[in-house]
Amino acid sequence: MDITIIAETNENGLHPVTSQMVAAATSLGSSPTILCPGGISTDSAASIDGVSAVIGVEGDCFSSFDGGAWSSALNSAIGGGTIFTAATPNGREMAARVAAARGIPVIQDATGISSGLTISRPIYSGKAMEEVSVSGDCVISIRPNTFTPSGSGGSASVSTVNHSSDVSVTVMEAIAKASERLDVSEADIVISGGRGMGNIDNWGQLEAVADQIGAAVGASRAVVDEWGLSHSIQVGQTGKVVTPTLYIAVGISGAIQHLAGMRSSKYIVAINKDADAPIFGVADYGIVANWEDALPALKDALSSL
Amino acid sequence: MDIAVLIKYVPDTTAKISINGDRVDESSVSKWSISPFDEYALEAALAMKESSGAKVTAITCGPTRSEKALRDAAAVGADALVHIIIDDLVALDSTKIQGLLAGAVKQIGAQIVFCGKQAADTNSGSTGPGVAELIGAACVTNASEISSDGDGFNVLRPASSGSERVNVGAPCVVAFDKTTSELRRPNVKGIMMAKKKPIESMDSGALGVDVSGSAAIINSQSPPPEKSPGQMFDGADSVSEVVQKLRNEAKVI
Numbered sequence A: 001m002d003i004t005i006i007a008e009t010n011e012n013g014l015h016p017v018t019s020q021m022v023a024a025a026t027s028l029g030s031s032p033t034i035l036c037p038g039g040i041s042t043d044s045a046a047s048i049d050g051v052s053a054v055i056g057v058e059g060d061c062f063s064s065f066d067g068g069a070w071s072s073a074l075n076s077a078i079g080g081g082t083i084f085t086a087a088t089p090n091g092r093e094m095a096a097r098v099a100a101a102r103g104i105p106v107i108q109d110a111t112g113i114s115s116g117l118t119i120s121r122p123i124y125s126g127k128a129m130e131e132v133s134v135s136g137d138c139v140i141s142i143r144p145n146t147f148t149p150s151g152s153g154g155s156a157s158v159s160t161v162n163h164s165s166d167v168s169v170t171v172m173e174a175i176a177k178a179s180e181r182l183d184v185s186e187a188d189i190v191i192s193g194g195r196g197m198g199n200i201d202n203w204g205q206l207e208a209v210a211d212q213i214g215a216a217v218g219a220s221r222a223v224v225d226e227w228g229l230s231h232s233i234q235v236g237q238t239g240k241v242v243t244p245t246l247y248i249a250v251g252i253s254g255a256i257q258h259l260a261g262m263r264s265s266k267y268i269v270a271i272n273k274d275a276d277a278p279i280f281g282v283a284d285y286g287i288v289a290n291w292e293d294a295l296p297a298l299k300d301a302l303s304s305l
Numbered sequence B: 001m002d003i004a005v006l007i008k009y010v011p012d013t014t015a016k017i018s019i020n021g022d023r024v025d026e027s028s029v030s031k032w033s034i035s036p037f038d039e040y041a042l043e044a045a046l047a048m049k050e051s052s053g054a055k056v057t058a059i060t061c062g063p064t065r066s067e068k069a070l071r072d073a074a075a076v077g078a079d080a081l082v083h084i085i086i087d088d089l090v091a092l093d094s095t096k097i098q099g100l101l102a103g104a105v106k107q108i109g110a111q112i113v114f115c116g117k118q119a120a121d122t123n124s125g126s127t128g129p130g131v132a133e134l135i136g137a138a139c140v141t142n143a144s145e146i147s148s149d150g151d152g153f154n155v156l157r158p159a160s161s162g163s164e165r166v167n168v169g170a171p172c173v174v175a176f177d178k179t180t181s182e183l184r185r186p187n188v189k190g191i192m193m194a195k196k197k198p199i200e201s202m203d204s205g206a207l208g209v210d211v212s213g214s215a216a217i218i219n220s221q222s223p224p225p226e227k228s229p230g231q232m233f234d235g236a237d238s239v240s241e242v243v244q245k246l247r248n249e250a251k252v253i
């Protein structure tokens, strides 16, 4: 089957989900073509195992993100077949637009794909799953960290095309992150704190542990709202959905809206003083303890690794 | 300025979702609500109405029960209400839903569409950008702040390096994340007025969308995979043991 992948790139180059999308495509017996928006990272895309060709799509519109312009330019470089994007905010937007332009369905946030084509995906923030089957071509966005990435010994051919489109979303002002911390939706390890941490003065202790293991810091909505933390670190239904390999929840009760944002993490550690806290229902390792004791112990144990 | 706000009526996020046969059992849902991000979209439109006299039309597509979403929107200030009656939304793929909503937007002649970044049931985030494509509009997603600048809007959205303020002019679709605005609550007068507000119903035929034959079909909906119970430890003394397990058993640190 013909699959074209729209690479996910950012200022650091190729996002790891690109290689995961290739793995999803090869599992269907396809040797996909990768399109690199703005011609970024074509060489690293070409080195992913199983890729048949890489096309850098260059054009003026790629200097900042305008989903309409990007998808119109990229769409011109895609023949028929099925199209994959990453289930990131930009990837989802392009998926929807390319599908609408082609009059084919879009299925977002796939966590499983089998030939046929059958796609599984979470709905109701993970409270249920759904299996969708598609006849004909479609656009599918792939949830990051659900497919094991493809290897990196490939040497696909690289070419460049020029396509641009009118930009109607102009960037007026870029606002840097309040802190240089990792983004919760990008990080491999996320350590989140909740109301059980008492008050904002204790937050530094959480950050100290995060820094030690290169983790991003997340938070429950309760502390984002009550302690005035940035909404960008909120995990959950009305915050970010994260799928790190390790999620550590400290003083978080595990309300359904919080679980919605983190229950698909690969491993979950919960630290809570209440043995009946619902967070333990999704934890792989549950520690019933006060954070005042557990966090310093965690710091010590990590530093002696 | 005419603003169309797309609001979907969904099981409340606190409601238990159970499965009957191979579908989510809608009849057992204890509470239905306007999807949370759509409420922020509606709030932003109502703020525009106050500041610059925008006319706000709430549009919903769904079965008879979704009329309640429109009444709730009217109670906080929506000026006009449109109901595209579809009995089984789950049977329609993105092409059909977006076709219906884009058709209704065209019919009322709105150049500006506000909607949620994703619905609480589908969690897709397809509809805003898809409708934008169909009506030939620009789209900004994940908006967390918005202000009118006369010809267009300044919108705050996330960017990989932090966030950015972007400008977009009509025609446009803005898909909202949670904003910092407090949601307004209806008062008694609003609720009374909303009861009498006429609802314009539109059917798929009039909108030119053939609702049969979706290319993507839901085979089944099911409970999430059971997670096997985790290991429990007592007291801070066990932390070092857990860290060892994270290293040797889970191999994640």
Ligand SMILES: Cc1cc2nc3c(=O)[nH]c(=O)nc-3n(C[C@H](O)[C@H](O)[C@H](O)COP(=O)(O)OP(=O)(O)OC[C@H]3O[C@@H](n4cnc5c(N)ncnc54)[C@H](O)[C@@H]3O)c2cc1C
Binding pocket: A193, A194, A195, A196, A197, A219, A220, A221, A222, A223, A234, A235, A236, A237, A238, A239, A240, A250, A251, A252, A253, A254, A255, A256, A257, A258, A261, A271, A272, A273, A274, A277, A289, A290, A291, A292, B013, B036
């Ligand atoms: C529409 C809607 C959307 C929502 N979206 C989100 C969302 O995106 N994200 C989100 O997180 N929430 C969301 N919520 C809120 C959610 O329902 C909960 O209110 C919130 O997650 C609770 O935060 P918490 O766990 O930090 O606080 P609490 O529920 O107050 O839990 C604190 C926990 O800390 C424990 N604790 C107390 N002291 C200690 C100690 N010394 N050591 C260790 N543990 C201790 C307690 O046992 C308790 O379990 C949403 C709610 C609604 C209605």
Ligand SMILES: Nc1ncnc2c1ncn2[C@@H]1O[C@H](COP(=O)(O)O)[C@@H](O)[C@H]1O
Binding pocket: B006, B007, B008, B009, B035, B037, B038, B059, B060, B061, B062, B089, B097, B114, B115, B116, B117, B118, B119, B120, B122, B123, B124, B125, B126, B127, B128
């Ligand atoms: N049936 C519908 N009726 C009205 N608005 C909808 C409908 N479906 C989706 N929307 C709007 O589109 C947004 C994104 O939905 P989705 O693409 O399903 O995640 C929602 O938050 C609503 O604003």
